[in-house]
Amino acid sequence: MTNQPHSNQNPKRISQKFKRLIGVLLVLLVSVSIAGYWVLNSQTGLQGTLSTINRLSSGAIQFEGIQGTLRNIQINSIHFANEEFQLTLHNTHVTWNPNDLLQKQIKIDRLSVETIDIRILPSPTAAPQRTLPENLSLPFALSIHAIKVDSVHLISATHESSTLIISDLMLSVDSNGHYHRLNNLDFRTPWGVFSALAELNGNSPFDLSAQIDLSDAHQWGDAQAVIAGNLEQMNIQIHAKQSHTKKDLTLQLQPFATNPVTQFHAVLERLNPASFVSDAPHASLSVITNLIQNESGQLEGKILIENHAAATLNDGSLPFSAISAQARITAEILQLQDFHAQIKPGEIVSGDLIWHLEEASGAANLLVSKVNPQHIDSRVRAAQVSGEIKLEGNAQTQSVRIQLKDNSISFNAAIKRDGEHVTLEQFNLQRSKSQLAGQGKFNLGNEQSFELSGNLENFNIADFIQAPDSNLNAAIQLSGQLSPRISGILKYTIQKSRLEKFPVTGAGRIAFNGLDQIKGKAELNIGSNHFLAQGGTGESDETYQLAVNAPALEHLGFGLAGDLQTHIQWNGNFQSPDLDLKIKSRHLHLPGNQHLSGLVADGSLNNGTISLKATIGNYAASDKATLQHVEINVGGKISDHTLLAKAQINDISKIQLKAVGGLDKKSPAQSLRWNGQLAELTSTGKIPVRLTAPTTLAINSELVSLGHTKLSVSDGFLSIDQLHWTPREWKTQGHFSGIALLPGEHQDSNQSSLHLGGHWDFVSNSQLTGNLQIQREKGDWYLPNEISQPLGLEVARLKIVAQNGKITGKFELASQSIGTAKAHLSVPVKQSNNSWTIPDETPLNGEVIANIKDLKWIDSLLGNSVSTNGQLQVQATIQGTLKQPDFNGRVSGTQLSVVLLEHGINLQQGSLVANFRQSNLKIDRLHFITLHEAPPDERLLKDVKLDSASGSLAITGNIGLVGNESRLEFEMNQLPFTHKTDYWIIASGSGQARYHKNSLSVTGSLAADAGLLLQPPQDRPELSDDIVFVNSPHTAPQNLSLLLDIALNLGEKFYLRAAGLEGRLAGQLQVQNDKNNTLKVHGAIAAKDTTFKAYGQNLTVQRGIVSFQGPLDDPGLNILAVREGLAVEAGVEIMGSVRHPRVTLVSTPNVPDTEKLSWIVLGRKPDPGGLDTSVLLAAAGSILGGQSGGGITEQITKALGVDEISFKQAGLGSSLSGQIGVVGKRISSRVYLSYERSLATTTMGITKLTYNLTPKITVVTQAGEDSAIDLFYTFQFD
Structure with missing residues (x-):
């Protein structure tokens, strides 16, 4: 019982202790919850957390401008620094949920950074040996949905200027802690756009796989890299995506070894150094490299380089045609042994080169053998130089020794x-x-x-x-x-x-x-030309003079010629100068084929007042006048003066400018700046321009700035809202509307010229950004012709956008006559010497889509003798490079027709199927059908039967689009060539046409299925060859080289009806020409079943052969035409050639020539009384006249015993009319007897006796049809 109270007390104490413990825990939990809420949801909590990070990093990480909470972080600047680099992130924003940390994971919804600046610092010590990490696992899972960085800039250690290296970076990653995955990494650089995917195992040996794609890379071209292996050893394979250019790289790496590269293999084609470095020479290099690490850890192997476009340095190219070397590479040395560079065969530079990377020291010993310096620079004289070049040194000392020589x-x-x-x-x-x-x-x-x-x-x-x-x-x-x-x-x-x-x-x-401070004297005399400069500048009392008296500049050479007189006197210093200037030249020829005439300049600068008057009479470049007259006037104070300039471009174009302003005296002399107003600007011509209101203008060596400017252009206006230029950047912005192209061309009709409108806005600094748009507002474009043909334009729009290192153009067209067309093209641009360029190796990316509904509009361009029609559909992509574009796509055409009116060609029902393939248009099928027209002469062609009622033409082959070879094959099947008054021909055959570098080659074989040649109309009158028109337009010589090799076969159904001939022709000809364009023909044409009609009689052509053995205009003749069926079969035989024919009369049996002529013309013997003489003489002159030498006419005159037999028209006042025949006989040196008779009437004729009394006085008596006596006195005028 005594222990009972004690046992009753223990539960109370325990209960009290437990209560106190529970209270403490509750207080602690509430405190932690309150602290956690404060950290997660208050700005002060975020600041405290970041302040802790700053302390733990010993100040290496610093934050400025902290806002938001730990869940939604916003920081103006984050600074990180170590011994190797400094990193600054501007305007960083992070959204994430910290509660995920309780589940051992980090999830970042978004991390965005506006700009990252990276400054690389010089490292005071060598980089430590890299070692393979033991583990790359994370103690937590990581998921970043999106990381976005607008731009990354690199700042050098010695300069404050930054360089944009990355823009538009997007990143997404996931990791379960042991396995890391890069979902996507995309960013843009000046070298192209990169996209990457990767996976990495965080446990040793760290298996890795990745793929990197490069696009929009105008230097290298689009490429792809595949990475496989692990961090101990990985393989990288890089290849170009373009099939026509081989660029393959294979690397084997051990990233953490002393010498990380164990293998390097490269096969590169068409590399141009100028694509990577703008000032580098141009070349087309093929590189083959095979390097393998040897037992000593050295990367060793052969390097071979071939230059397929070797040229001289002054042409902007590399002179070496081939380079080879045995390479040895480690982390300590770079060594090239057996270096061998060839310029031309036998011209070698060889030797050894070594560079110690750690000591930054090296040496080279090169031997030069028989090198012609003219092959390095074409301006240098030819030689054969041999010798030695030695280079050696380190960071402190370097030396170069050169010893070269040849025979002279x-x-x-x-x-x-x-x-x-x-x-x-x-x-x-x-x-x-x-x-x-x-x-x-x-x-x-x-x-x-x-x-x-x-x-x-x-x-x-x-x-x-x-x-x-x-x-x-x-x-x-x-x-x-x-x-x-x-x-x-x-x-x-x-x-x-x-x-x-x-x-x-x-x-x-x-x-x-x-x-600005120069003192002394300099004098130079060359021939008659004198140059003198003396005096000083810089002090107020000093004078400096420059005098040039050069009446013959051609004495100087170097492309100079003409005369020049100059006198310049400078008084004082640059702050308050006085200047007198006088320049004069009648004719001045400058290098580059430039010419000046009428140069006069007179100017002065005294007490701040400036005056200048200058004129140029004419300026021409390359023999083409570009300025007809220039006049410049300046007057006023140096701080307030007026500039007037006038220039006459041609007869209708004139420019006038007025500017008011002055130089800023407060500016130092090196940067003088002119400030003022452009008060007036007008330009006349086809497109007139006028400044509507004055605008501000500022100019110096570092700045050009133009205020808001509005110009009246044609029927519209152009407004320049901004124009600002400095060496580092420029800006321009404006808009325009209602500008008419060729205004006034159609003012006499209801036609309206094409009116354009648009706007532009460009900024150039480290990048070129902006846009330009031009569109049709109203009106139409008219094709040139006798009657201008409108295109029926409904839409015409061009838009150009520059951004992200590229220029993209889009064009759109809709026309009632043409149809519709759309095109776009994108090309990278490159900055070089403060300007933007598009190199030849720039990759292209574009497309063209056109639906041409009617080709009729082409007629106005080709002339009235050509008529076309049909529809075309075009779809093509454009890739490749600017120098070698690559087209891919298709072209189709339906209902095509081509009519050549002058040549009788009528191609109808045409269809086209073609494809673009790289730089060619491959025609798979171009087919035309032409209906046969009825022959003009049914009698000769009544037995001709053709296989069908139509003919066809088929064409296949390639058309080079960028200067490469074109090759077309054609095949004709009964194709008609019809001209109503000249010919009707049906032909078949095949052939080939090739065109390359202004050389056209045509080969083929053609045969006539049927044909008829008709008598063409008489030619129009032509001027004689010795008539030359003065000041006629100069026709440029044709540079086209034409080579022909065509076989022609007339077949069995080719007929002729012309010049009295009627019958069939047969034979074969080979038409060729040589490199001198001399046309030659080989073969023969024979007349079959042919008659020749003369004087109402039909002569049978028994033998008719025209043979060609070279020149086209002088074939050989072998012709015999006989009047058959008579007792005496007489005829004409023609031998020789066209230029030198020999005509003789023949007969069977053989009779005298006068009788042969009678049997040909009259069909009988001649009249014994001589009544047929006039008729026979007329026939003889017609058949046999025109021969050179003594022909039949001369033989007849001798046989009749007379001196003259001729035919002429009766004179005015004569009693005879029409055509008359004349027979004359000289009696003596003073007496001549003749008989004249009309060939068309039966009059008795006239007998004349002519007697020369003196050289000037002649008596003529006549009897017969009209009897008279006349006395003639002859006057002669020189």
Whole structure:
């Protein structure tokens, strides 16, 4: 019982302790909950958390501008720094749920960063040896739905300027802690757009697989990289996506080894260094490399490079045609053994090169063998140079020694650097008697002082470059310093020298301190040309004069000619100068085929007042006048003056400009700035332009700025809202509307010219961004013709957008005459020397879609003799490069027709099936059908039967679209060629046409299925060949080379009815020409079953052969035409050639020529009384006249005993009419007897007796039809 109270007390104590414990736990839980809520949901909690991170990182991570909560973090700047780099993140935003940490996972919904700046720091110590990690697993699962970074900039350690290297980065990752997956990584760089996928096992050996795609890469081209293996050893395969360009790389890596690259294999084609470095020379390189790590850990193998576009340096190309070397590469050294560079066969540069990476030292020993320097630079004279080039050095000392020579030329040079001192120990260039020697020093210290001296002895510039012959003897000395500003002294003397045959003398001493303080005297005399500069600038009381008296600039050579007189006098300093200027030249020829005439300039600057008058009579470039007259006038104060400029472009185009403003005197001389207004600007011509209101203008070497400007252009306006340029960036913006192309061309009709409108907005800095849009507002475009043909434009729109390193153009057209067309093209652009360029190797990406519903509009372009019709559908993609575009797509055509009216070709019912393949248009089928027209003469062709009522033409082959070879095959099947008055021909055959580099080759074989040649209309009157039109338009010579090789077969149904001939022709001809375009024909044409009609009689052509053995215009003749069926079968035989025919009369049996002629014409013997004489003589003149030498007509005159037999038209006042025949006989040197009789009437004729009393007095008596006596006195005028 005594223990009972004690046992009753224990439960109470226990209960009280438990209550206290529960209370403490509740307080602790509530405190933790409150603290957790404060951390997760308050800005101060976020700031406290980030402050803890800052302390734990010992200040390596810093935060600025913290906002939001731990769930929704917003930070203006995050800075991270270590010994290797500094990292700054601007405007970072993170959204995530911290509660996921309780489940051992991190889920970030979105992490966005506006800009990341990376500054690489120079490392004071060598990088430590990399080791393979033991484990890459995470203690938690990780999921980042999206990481977005707008731009990443790289800042060098020595410069503050940043370079954009990455933009538009998007990233998504997932990991369960042991297995990591990169879902996507996309970003844009100046070199292209990258997309990547990857997977990594976090446990050793860390299996890895990845794929990286590169697109829009204009330097390299689209490519893909595949990575497989693990972090101990991985294989990387890279290949180009374009099938026509091979770029394959294979690498085997051990990332954590001392020498990580164990294998490197490369096959690269069509590499152009200029695509990667804008100032690099152009080339087309093929590279083959096979490097394998040897037992010593060196990457060893052969490097082979071929240049398929070797050319000289002055052409902007690489002169080497092939380079090979045996390479050895480690982390310590880069060594090229057996280096071998070939320029031309037998022209070799060989040797060994080595570079020690850790010590930054190296050496090269090169042997030069029989190199022609003209193959390196075409401006240099040819030679065969051999010798040695040695280079060696490290970070502190370097030296170069060059020793080259051939039979007549030698070049020795030695340059050495030791710390801050650079010494040109030797420079000696010599050829024959020409010698240039020099030496110098340069200090790289603060002042950067320099000393140079050189001597010319009997130096002939033409010994080394293509220049005028010369003999120069001179001494030159130059000394000074570059910092804090360039200053120094130049001394020179020239004695006993000549340029070509003109003497050269001169001497000078000039001291300069910057460009605004110059003192001294310099004189140079070349032939009759004198140049003098003397005096000083910089002080208020100093005077500087420049005088040029050059009446014969051609004495200087180098493309200069004409005359120039100049006198410039400068008084005072740059702050308050006085200046007098006079320039005059009648004719001035400048390099580059530029010509000036009538140059006069007279100007002055006195007490702040400026005056300038300048005129140019004519300016022409490449023999084409571009300016007919230029006039410039400036007057006023230097701070307030007026500029007037007028320029006559051609007879109808004139430009006039007026500007008012002045120079800012407060600006330093190096950056003088002109501020003012553009008050007037007008331009006349086909598209007139006029400034509607004055606008502001500012100009200096670093700035061009134009205020808001509005121009009246044609029937509309153009507004320049912004135009601002500096060397680093430029901006322009504006819009236009109602601008008529060729206004006034159709003002006499109801036709309206095409009116355009649009806008533009461009900004250029590190990127080119902006857009341009041009669209049709109203009106139409008219094709040139006798009657202008409208295209019926409904839509015409062009839009160009520049962004993300590319320019994209889109074009849209809708026309009632043409149809519809759409096209777009995207090309990367490259920045070079503050300008944007599109290199030849730029990849293209575009498409063209056109639906041409009617080809009739082409007629206006081809002329009235051609008629076309039909529909075309075109769909093609454009890829490849700017230099070698790659087209893929199709072209189809229906209801096509081509009518060549002058040639009798009528192609109808045409269809086309073609495909674009790379740089060709492959025609799978182009087919036409032409109906046969009825022949014009049923009698000759009554037995001709054709297989069908129509003919056809089929064409297949390739058409080169970018200057590559075109080849077409054609096949004709009974194709008609019909001309109502000339011919009717049905032909079949096949052939081929090839075109490449202005050379057209046509081969084929054609045969006539049937044909008829008709008598063509009489030709129009033509002027004699000796009549030449003065000032006729010059016709440019044709550069097309034409090669023909065509076989022609007339077949068995080819007929002729022309010039009295009627019958069938047969034979074969081979038509060819040589490289001199001389046309030659081989073969023969024979007449079959042919008659010749003359004087109402039909002569049978028993033998009719025209043979060709070369020239087309002089075939051989072998023709016999006989009147058959008579007692005497007489006829005509023609032998010889067309140019020299021999015509004789023949008969069976053989009879005298007069009787042969009678049997041909009259069909009987001649009348014994001579009554047929006139008829026979007329027939003889018609058949046999025109021969050279003694022909039948001469034989008849001799047989009749007369001196003249001729036929002519009766004169005015004569009693005879029409055509008359004349028979004459000379009785003595003064007496001539003749008989004249009309051939068309039966009059008795006239007998004339002509007697020459003196050389000027003649008595003529006549009897018969009209009897008279006349006395003639002859006057002669010289």
